[in-house]
Amino acid sequence: MIQISENKYQNLLPKDGEVFYLPDFFTKEESKVFYNALLQNIEWQQDKIKLFGKTHDVPRLTALYGNADKPYTYSGITMKPTAWLPELLEIKKKIETVAQVDFTTVLLNLYRTGKDSMGWHSDDEKELGLNPLIVSVSFGATRIFKLQHNNNKSLRHSLELTDGSLLVMQGQTQHFWKHAIPKTSKITEPRINLTFRVIQ
Ligand SMILES: O=C(O)CCC(=O)C(=O)O
Numbered sequence: 340m341i342q343i344s345e346n347k348y349q350n351l352l353p354k355d356g357e358v359f360y361l362p363d364f365f366t367k368e369e370s371k372v373f374y375n376a377l378l379q380n381i382e383w384q385q386d387k388i389k390l391f392g393k394t395h396d397v398p399r400l401t402a403l404y405g406n407a408d409k410p411y412t413y414s415g416i417t418m419k420p421t422a423w424l425p426e427l428l429e430i431k432k433k434i435e436t437v438a439q440v441d442f443t444t445v446l447l448n449l450y451r452t453g454k455d456s457m458g459w460h461s462d463d464e465k466e467l468g469l470n471p472l473i474v475s476v477s478f479g480a481t482r483i484f485k486l487q488h489n490n491n492k493s494l495r496h497s498l499e500l501t502d503g504s505l506l507v508m509q510g511q512t513q514h515f516w517k518h519a520i521p522k523t524s525k526i527t528e529p530r531i532n533l534t535f536r537v538i539q
């Protein structure tokens with residue numbers, strides 16, 4: 340699935356899945372160019388979520404890009420992706436040098452400040468298949484990424500996702516672990532995250 344040197348990068352999970360973190364996957368210059376291009380050119384939208392009969396704004400902006408023939412249902416909404424932009428194809432090409440997979444879809448999140456967040460979840464939609472490979476790229480502000488095991492709450496891991504970094508989740512990770520980006524009062528700058536996925 341992914342070709343990374345097991346000596347240099349170790350699995351961050353003690354069991355039931357594999358998570359690898361590659362800081363500085365993109366240079367500072369590349370990261371700056373992609374950050375500015377994505378901030379400008381992506382059609383960021385405000386998704387809504389219904390909780391106990393009340394509609395709320397999700398605490399971040401999102402977008403879905405990818406192959407037109409691959410609709411994606413998440414949080415109960417079926418989304419048709421917008422056609423790939425050149426900068427997205429450039430990022431996809433670079434990550435396909437370490438992950439020998441033709442990604443069909445990218446989900447983007449814009450965390451405008453530390454007040455924006457992502458709640459605990461697994462990326463376990465059925466379109467992603469049994470053991471999905473998810474490659475996550477970060478540009479802009481550093482945010483904390485948390486992982487917690489479903490059956491044993493004392494099994495947890497926390498790391499900082501820095502500008503230009505890459506995180507890989509694969510194997511059984513989505514069956515056994517949840518992940519989240521918590522709110523923080525320390526961060527006032529935006530962060531852009533892209534998760535490349537394969538819709539079956
Ligand atoms: O922002 C992140 O690093 C996580 C995003 C995420 O978990 C998702 O889009 O499913």
Ligand SMILES: [Mn+2]
Nearest residue numbers: 460461462518
């Ligand atoms: Mn996720």
